[in-house]
Amino acid sequence: MQKKIKASRRSMGMNYAIREITVPAAAAAARGTKMYNFNIGDPNKWDFETPEYFKETLRQAVDRTDNGYGDSQGNLDLRQAIVDREYEKNGVSIKAEDVYVTAGVSECINVMMGAFVEPGDEILVPGPGYPNYAQYINFYEGKTVPYRMIEEEDWAPDVDMIRSRITNRTKAIVVINPNNPTGAVYREKDLREIGNIAAEYDIPVISDEIYDKIVFDGEFYSMSRLPDDIPRVILNGFSKVNLMPGWREGYCYFMDRNGLMDEIREGMMKQFRARICANVPCQEAARVSLQGPQDYIVDMNRKLKERAEFSYKRLNEIPGISTNKPHGALYIFPKIELTDWKTDKDFVYDVIDKTGVVLVHGSGFCEEFGQGHFRSILLPPMPVLEEAYDLLEKFMVKHQ
Ligand code: PLP
Structure with missing residues (x-):
């Protein structure tokens, strides 16, 4: 047998x-x-x-034979378009070198957790929250520590629980805003309090903002707008707002004045080099989707x-x-x-x-x-x- x-x-x-x-x-x-x-x-x-002008851009990119491998960090043109767009949306000044392009936000979560998590490390995540965070934390043998979203308060984050569940193994706090699965849009006040905790304990915030433009009630406030002493990384992508989920494009950018996450960035970059690059012609369509009519x-x-x-x-x-x-x-x-x-x-x-x-x-x-x-x-x-x-x-x- x-x-x-x-x-x-x-x-x-x-x-x-x-x-x-x-x-x-x-x-x-x-x-x-x-x-x-x-x-x-x-x-x-x-x-x-998917808007026609994104499709046309993709066809042209393929016809121009932009079909070879690309930069492991992402096409510079796209990273620059992300810098401009983030400035326009949120008034933040980042540089192209702070931006990493990924095969959807899913790949970004995988690679990021791969860089953050040693066995036994803890990551605070919203409960309920998008399951990929817990999946990859567990995959890398870390511990997912949920913090409650309060149903009676329109699914606002329980900031006291975030504070009470921090230990000396806590490596990061995840925020998903607007939230999957609750549809909550976080209040600026709650984000500021989470930011204060991050600055107080030197624990970075990982803020997933993939739904930032899909808000039909109230106002979206990006974690990137908080004061610069808060170490954070913002995740975003093209699957939802930009209507190209099958093209697998996403990104993250670091805001980390004191360089607390320098090694995390290097750990991520090592993984990005090994996986070579995100889809090259689709990055061209992603760039145009940020710059064309909205x-x-x-x-x-x-x-x-x-x-x-x-x-x-x-x-x-x-x-x-x-x-x-x-x-x-x-x-x-x-x-x-x-x-x-x-x-x-x-x-x-x-x-x-x-x-x-x-x-x-x-x-x-x-x-x-x-x-x-x-x-x-x-x-x-x-x-x-x-x-x-x-x-x-x-x-x-x-x-x-
Ligand atoms: N982040 C959140 C909060 C999501 O809801 C999703 C998909 O549903 C993703 C990330 C992954 O998106 P993608 O890998 O298509 O960019």
């Missing part, structure tokens, strides 16, 4: 709830159920199209706002479901009364099985503070949302 080869513990420990839910979804689809794939935050799967974003926010308001109203009408109103990003994160189910995962699997509506269980975004919830998306057009919420309502009424 031949012995099977064992995979590493680290790889087998990866659990990305948003895509794992496709397994029960595929089973329901195979039975002929009409599916509502509300699990992935991909605008291009719905009525949001009116499509207004249109996108108008549609999302309408869908957010409808989702908020309609989901709150369903017995056993209650929700806060999302103010930005692409998601809504309702609470479920778990009458007939032990966990939110059982609930979500049952919903998929009986209705074809594919939601993601809240505990997939944090065991401690996401339980008893589900995440859905605001992206589908109104008639599709209506159909799915009607099915969900019928399902819930049966269980009351």
